[in-house]
Amino acid sequence: MSEHTYKKVEIVGSSKTGVDDAIKNAIDKASKSLKNLDWFEVIDTRGHIVDGAVAHFQVTLKVGFRLD
Amino acid sequence: MSEHTYKKVEIVGSSKTGVDDAIKNAIDKASKSLKNLDWFEVIDTRGHIVDGAVAHFQVTLKVGFRLD
Amino acid sequence: MSEHTYKKVEIVGSSKTGVDDAIKNAIDKASKSLKNLDWFEVIDTRGHIVDGAVAHFQVTLKVGFRLD
Amino acid sequence: MSEHTYKKVEIVGSSKTGVDDAIKNAIDKASKSLKNLDWFEVIDTRGHIVDGAVAHFQVTLKVGFRLD
Amino acid sequence: MSEHTYKKVEIVGSSKTGVDDAIKNAIDKASKSLKNLDWFEVIDTRGHIVDGAVAHFQVTLKVGFRLD
Amino acid sequence: MSEHTYKKVEIVGSSKTGVDDAIKNAIDKASKSLKNLDWFEVIDTRGHIVDGAVAHFQVTLKVGFRLD
Amino acid sequence: MSEHTYKKVEIVGSSKTGVDDAIKNAIDKASKSLKNLDWFEVIDTRGHIVDGAVAHFQVTLKVGFRLD
Amino acid sequence: MSEHTYKKVEIVGSSKTGVDDAIKNAIDKASKSLKNLDWFEVIDTRGHIVDGAVAHFQVTLKVGFRLD
Amino acid sequence: MSEHTYKKVEIVGSSKTGVDDAIKNAIDKASKSLKNLDWFEVIDTRGHIVDGAVAHFQVTLKVGFRLD
Amino acid sequence: MSEHTYKKVEIVGSSKTGVDDAIKNAIDKASKSLKNLDWFEVIDTRGHIVDGAVAHFQVTLKVGFRLD
Amino acid sequence: MSEHTYKKVEIVGSSKTGVDDAIKNAIDKASKSLKNLDWFEVIDTRGHIVDGAVAHFQVTLKVGFRLD
Amino acid sequence: MSEHTYKKVEIVGSSKTGVDDAIKNAIDKASKSLKNLDWFEVIDTRGHIVDGAVAHFQVTLKVGFRLD
Numbered sequence: 001m002s003e004h005t006y007k008k009v010e011i012v013g014s015s016k017t018g019v020d021d022a023i024k025n026a027i028d029k030a031s032k033s034l035k036n037l038d039w040f041e042v043i044d045t046r047g048h049i050v051d052g053a054v055a056h057f058q059v060t061l062k063v064g065f066r067l068d
Numbered sequence: 069m070s071e072h073t074y075k076k077v078e079i080v081g082s083s084k085t086g087v088d089d090a091i092k093n094a095i096d097k098a099s100k101s102l103k104n105l106d107w108f109e110v111i112d113t114r115g116h117i118v119d120g121a122v123a124h125f126q127v128t129l130k131v132g133f134r135l136d
Numbered sequence: 137m138s139e140h141t142y143k144k145v146e147i148v149g150s151s152k153t154g155v156d157d158a159i160k161n162a163i164d165k166a167s168k169s170l171k172n173l174d175w176f177e178v179i180d181t182r183g184h185i186v187d188g189a190v191a192h193f194q195v196t197l198k199v200g201f202r203l204d
Numbered sequence: 205m206s207e208h209t210y211k212k213v214e215i216v217g218s219s220k221t222g223v224d225d226a227i228k229n230a231i232d233k234a235s236k237s238l239k240n241l242d243w244f245e246v247i248d249t250r251g252h253i254v255d256g257a258v259a260h261f262q263v264t265l266k267v268g269f270r271l272d
Numbered sequence: 273m274s275e276h277t278y279k280k281v282e283i284v285g286s287s288k289t290g291v292d293d294a295i296k297n298a299i300d301k302a303s304k305s306l307k308n309l310d311w312f313e314v315i316d317t318r319g320h321i322v323d324g325a326v327a328h329f330q331v332t333l334k335v336g337f338r339l340d
Numbered sequence: 341m342s343e344h345t346y347k348k349v350e351i352v353g354s355s356k357t358g359v360d361d362a363i364k365n366a367i368d369k370a371s372k373s374l375k376n377l378d379w380f381e382v383i384d385t386r387g388h389i390v391d392g393a394v395a396h397f398q399v400t401l402k403v404g405f406r407l408d
Numbered sequence: 409m410s411e412h413t414y415k416k417v418e419i420v421g422s423s424k425t426g427v428d429d430a431i432k433n434a435i436d437k438a439s440k441s442l443k444n445l446d447w448f449e450v451i452d453t454r455g456h457i458v459d460g461a462v463a464h465f466q467v468t469l470k471v472g473f474r475l476d
Numbered sequence: 477m478s479e480h481t482y483k484k485v486e487i488v489g490s491s492k493t494g495v496d497d498a499i500k501n502a503i504d505k506a507s508k509s510l511k512n513l514d515w516f517e518v519i520d521t522r523g524h525i526v527d528g529a530v531a532h533f534q535v536t537l538k539v540g541f542r543l544d
Numbered sequence: 545m546s547e548h549t550y551k552k553v554e555i556v557g558s559s560k561t562g563v564d565d566a567i568k569n570a571i572d573k574a575s576k577s578l579k580n581l582d583w584f585e586v587i588d589t590r591g592h593i594v595d596g597a598v599a600h601f602q603v604t605l606k607v608g609f610r611l612d
Numbered sequence: 613m614s615e616h617t618y619k620k621v622e623i624v625g626s627s628k629t630g631v632d633d634a635i636k637n638a639i640d641k642a643s644k645s646l647k648n649l650d651w652f653e654v655i656d657t658r659g660h661i662v663d664g665a666v667a668h669f670q671v672t673l674k675v676g677f678r679l680d
Numbered sequence: 681m682s683e684h685t686y687k688k689v690e691i692v693g694s695s696k697t698g699v700d701d702a703i704k705n706a707i708d709k710a711s712k713s714l715k716n717l718d719w720f721e722v723i724d725t726r727g728h729i730v731d732g733a734v735a736h737f738q739v740t741l742k743v744g745f746r747l748d
Numbered sequence: 749m750s751e752h753t754y755k756k757v758e759i760v761g762s763s764k765t766g767v768d769d770a771i772k773n774a775i776d777k778a779s780k781s782l783k784n785l786d787w788f789e790v791i792d793t794r795g796h797i798v799d800g801a802v803a804h805f806q807v808t809l810k811v812g813f814r815l816d
Contacts, residue, residue, distance in 0.1 A: 003464050005437040006420040012074035012132065018292035020630035023659075024666055029073040029135060031664030040666075042657040045314035047295075049335070052303030054296055054312070056071050063661070064420065067437060080414040080472065086224035088154035091183075092190055097413040097475060099188030108190070110181035113246035115227075117267070120235030122228055122244070124411050131185070139396050141369040142352040148278040148336065156222035159251075160258055165277040165339060167256030176258070178249035192275050199253070200352065203369060207600050209573040210556040216482035216540065233481040233543060260479050268556065271573060284346040284404065290632035301345040301407060317654040319635075321675070324643030326636055326652070328343050358496035360698035363727075364734055371732030380734070382725040385518040387499075389539070392507030394500055394516070403729070426768035428562035431591075432598055439596030448598070450589035453790035455771075457811070460779030462772055462788070471593070488550040488608065494700035505549040505611060521722040523703075525743070528711030530704055530720070532547050564766035567795075568802055575800030584802070586793035607797070615736050617709040618692040624754040624812065641753040641815060668751050676692065679709060683804050685777040686760040744760065747777060 006038065008062045015057050019045060022059040036066040074106065076130045083125050087113060090127040104134040142174065144198045151193050155181060158195040172202040210242065212266045219261050223249060226263040240270040278310065280334045287329050291317060294331040308338040346378065348402045355397050359385060362399040376406040414446065416470045423465050427453060430467040444474040482514065484538045491533050495521060498535040512542040550582065552606045559601050563589060566603040580610040618650065620674045627669050631657060634671040648678040686718065688742045695737050699725060702739040716746040754786065756810045763805050767793060770807040784814040 013026025023040065031037055044060040081094025091108065099105055112128040149162025159176065167173055180196040217230025227244065235241055248264040285298025295312065303309055316332040353366025363380065371377055384400040421434025431448065439445055452468040489502025499516065507513055520536040557570025567584065575581055588604040625638025635652065643649055656672040693706025703720065711717055724740040761774025771788065779785055792808040 003422040003424065005422065005434055008418040008420065008468070010076040010078075010130070011135075012076065014071040014073065016071065020292075020632075020669070023669075026073055027661055027664070027666055031661075037661040037664055039660050040658060046312060048311050049299055049303075049309040052299070052309055054299055057292070057295075060076070062418070067419075078416040078470070079475075080416065082411040082413065084411065088156075088193070088224075091193075094413055095185055095188070095190055099185075105185040105188055107184050108182060114244060116243050117231055117235075117241040120231070120241055122231055125224070125227075128416070139354040139356065141354065141366055144350040144352065144400070146280040146282075146334070146350075147339075148280065150275040150277065152275065156224075156261070159261075162277055163253055163256070163258055167253075173253040173256055175252050176250060196280070198350070203351075207558040207560065209558065209570055212554040212556065212604070214484040214486075214538070215543075216484065218479040218481065220479065230481055264484070266554070271555075282348040282350075282402070283407075284348065286343040286345065288343065292632075298345055318652060320651050321639055321643075321649040324639070324649055326639055329632070329635075332348070360496075360700075360737070363737075367729055367732070367734055371729075377729040377732055379728050380726060386516060388515050389503055389507075389513040392503070392513055394503055397496070397499075428564075428601070428768075431601075435593055435596070435598055439593075445593040445596055447592050448590060454788060456787050457775055457779075457785040460775070460785055462775055465768070465771075486552040486554075486606070487611075488552065490547040490549065492547065496700075502549055522720060524719050525707055525711075525717040528707070528717055530707055533700070533703075536552070564768075564805070567805075571797055571800070571802055575797075581797040581800055583796050584794060615694040615696065617694065617706055620690040620692065620740070622690075622756040622810070623815075624756065626751040626753065628751065638753055672756070674690070679691075683762040683764065685762065685774055688758040688760065688808070742758070747759075 005067045006064045007067055008064045009034070010043065010060060010062050012058055012060045016055070019057055019059055022057045023061065026059065026061050027063065030063050034063070034065050036068070037063060038066055039064045073135045074132045075135055076132045077102070078111065078128060078130050080126055080128045084123070085125075087125055087127055090125045091129065094127065094129050095131065098131050102131070102133050104136070105131060106134055107132045141203045142200045143203055144200045145170070146179065146196060146198050148194055148196045152191070155193055155195055158193045159197065162195065162197050163199065166199050170199070170201050172204070173199060174202055175200045209271045210268045211271055212268045213238070214247065214264060214266050216262055216264045220259070221261075223261055223263055226261045227265065230263065230265050231267065234267050238267070238269050240272070241267060242270055243268045277339045278336045279339055280336045281306070282315065282332060282334050284330055284332045288327070291329055291331055294329045295333065298331065298333050299335065302335050306335070306337050308340070309335060310338055311336045345407045346404045347407055348404045349374070350383065350400060350402050352398055352400045356395070357397075359397055359399055362397045363401065366399065366401050367403065370403050374403070374405050376408070377403060378406055379404045413475045414472045415475055416472045417442070418451065418468060418470050420466055420468045424463070427465055427467055430465045431469065434467065434469050435471065438471050442471070442473050444476070445471055446474055447472045481543045482540045483543055484540045485510070486519065486536060486538050488534055488536045492531070493533075495533055495535055498533045499537065502535065502537050503539065506539050510539070510541050512544070513539060514542055515540045549611045550608045551611055552608045553578070554587065554604060554606050556602055556604045560599070563601055563603055566601045567605065570603065570605050571607065574607050578607070578609050580612070581607060582610055583608045617679045618676045619679055620676045621646070622655065622672060622674050624670055624672045628667070631669055631671055634669045635673065638671065638673050639675065642675050646675070646677050648680070649675060650678055651676045685747045686744045687747055688744045689714070690723065690740060690742050692738055692740045696735070697737075699737055699739055702737045703741065706739065706741050707743065710743050714743070714745050716748070717743060718746055719744045753815045754812045755815055756812045757782070758791065758808060758810050760806055760808045764803070767805055767807055770805045771809065774807065774809050775811065778811050782811070782813050784816070785811060786814055787812045
């Protein structure tokens with residue numbers, strides 16, 4: 001991060017596979033509407049259970065991007 | 069929450085009545101500009117005091133909504 | 137609390153009405169299977185939103201009870 | 205809050221009715237001995253259980269007041 | 273989560289493979305004695321090191337389940 | 341801790357003597373109903389005051405035990 | 409804060425000079441796209457080091473503004 | 477705690493002996509100027525080291541007392 | 545800190561200039577009514593924004609002083 | 613952990629692949645200069661984003677090792 | 681603490697006796713390799729249980745020492 | 749931060765002038781014995797009071813540096 005101003009937004013990504021994939025899905029989605037994404041921070045990891053097994057993982061991220 | 073991506077925004081609602089009403093006011097206001105609101109989380113409860121009595125309650129919420 | 141041993145369990149109560157009622161519902165439910173309930177601590181307050189309004193409040197409590 | 209110095213004190217209010225009322229009781233009591241009360245922050249919510257039901261709610265507040 | 277009462281228990285799952293697998297192992301074990309498991313929250317991730325390499329990952333979860 | 345699944349429960353032990361003794365009392369009580377106790381973590385230390393002196397110490401612990 | 413609804417956004421300001429200046433830069437930038445800015449809260453202070461000296465300070469703020 | 481209002485103050489007690497004694501010293505001192513002391517909560521434990529050994533323990537407490 | 549008892553109070557200082565000055569203002573004010581001030585701890589930094597610029601910084605401190 | 617003294621150091625491992633691999637890389641690097649590594653605790657998970665995708669994951673660990 | 685630079689390291693001390701003794705053991709061990717130890721802060725208290733009783737207490741400390 | 753391994757150490761810098769200067773002093777001192785310093789994070793700000801005025805500011809930092 002150089003001498004810029006950044007904004008952070010909080011998003012929740014999901015995946016049936018695992019934590020890494022939920023992070024990637026969230027970043028992929030965020031990159032569709034936000035430019036200059038620079039870093040992410042994991043805030044929280046949780047998920048849903050169906051029939052006694054993990055149905056999907058959910059990871060809450062803060063995503064930082066540079067303001068032009 | 070199914071396998072979607074969500075965004076969270078942080079809002080502060082107010083009420084002269086109490087905590088429940090401040091939450092409802094915040095959600096009501098948020099629903100005017102955001103679609104697909106799904107859940108809220110209370111982050112902080114505070115308020116202002118005037119003449120030795122509560123003038124209004126203020127509740128900070130995170131509100132999650134599904135990205136289309 | 138006198139010189140006893142206590143156990144705490146974590147429960148989540150719900151209500152369409154508000155925070156106080158969600159707490160009471162959780163205590164009422166817990167008292168059906170646990171004896172000697174002594175105190176509660178609010179850990180977290182959140183809820184679900186349907187059609188832009190609060191559908192129900194959810195309050196996570198720790199409930200302490202005396203071990204015989 | 206304008207350019208003044210403030211002090212915060214921590215008080216615990218009680219109520220048989222609920223959270224809002226416990227907050228109001230605490231502010232009411234504090235206003236009897238402190239002038240220029242300006243705001244409060246909820247720190248903790250808990251309560252006592254008697255015979256399987258909430259006997260009273262207890263809310264810990266920080267109360268800020270302006271030093272003359 | 274609809275208008276029900278839930279209980280949360282805290283469990284620690286292990287895996288030689290990684291974080292996702294430790295979560296799945298914990299859920300799998302919990303589902304053997306608890307019905308109506310609904311969600312999990314990751315509280316803590318740690319592990320043991322043997323001969324300078326990760327011997328196994330340990331993930332502490334809170335697991336929520338609906339009380340009948 | 342080897343590659344097992346563990347559960348944690350939260351208990352509060354008391355003692356007129358001090359913190360160490362309150363911990364021991366809590367573990368002693370927990371060991372009466374739970375097998376395979378493996379470790380404890382101190383969560384909180386508090387106590388009651390009577391006539392301007394400590395009447396008893398209360399220590400909240402999480403206690404981990406191996407599920408068979 | 410009177411009986412309005414507010415929104416908070418999280419921004420990161422930078423400065424070669426110090427913490428105060430990084431806060432001012434962040435507010436200045438935020439005021440270009442947001443109206444009715446009302447208060448800020450410092451969340452985090454960090455910075456980059458180049459050649460053994462502080463290259464720039466970075467301060468993460470939450471900035472609150474009134475929704476019309 | 478029954479349906480009263482309480483105030484909490486924060487004090488730091490010291491002892492050359494250990495944690496329990498530092499708590500007792502703090503309560504003893506507080507009881508000289510405050511009436512109706514009811515409970516304490518340990519906030520922080522630290523101490524000074526002189527010549528490679530503990531010179532004294534310092535325990536920060538919140539002490540709650542009933543307002544008449 | 546030697547083997548004494550200390551008390552901490554929480555105060556909020558303000559300044560149009562910056563964080564350091566807000567701290568100094570708070571200490572200066574506190575020293576008018578309290579003797580034997582020994583140390584301070586910064587708890588929170590925030591401020592008000594007027595016309596898109598910082599109007600004043602507000603720093604919440606805990607201030608420790610020795611009880612005679 | 614038996615009756616020994618341990619030291620903890622804080623390291624940050626990176627990986628293009630995911631969280632598990634970043635942990636393993638950090639442990640592998642730490643084991644090159646430290647003997648008797650015994651356990652790790654994940655403190656923080658974050659990463660960099662390049663061209664709208666995760667460039668690498670970064671996991672901050674505390675690593676505990678036995679002092680001889 | 682005067683106008684010096686200090687470093688903090690994190691160590692874990694053990695004792696079969698109790699918390700005070702675990703702190704002293706950790707300081708004693710640290711003083712063998714570090715000079716100018718000045719203060720400690722307790723971060724975490726836990727321990728192992730064998731046969732339903734505390735086998736040893738483990739206290740994690742940060743220890744501060746002056747850099748020459 | 750690219751795909752390297754980093755270590756963080758915790759240091760406390762002091763200054764009679766203010767927070768920025770205490771940070772710079774700490775980094776300056778750390779750079780005398782550590783190479784490849786990359787970033788810092790402010791953990792805690794406090795200070796000593798003498799004769800009712802700030803005698804010096806003390807800032808605790810985590811400093812990250814790249815392992816070769």
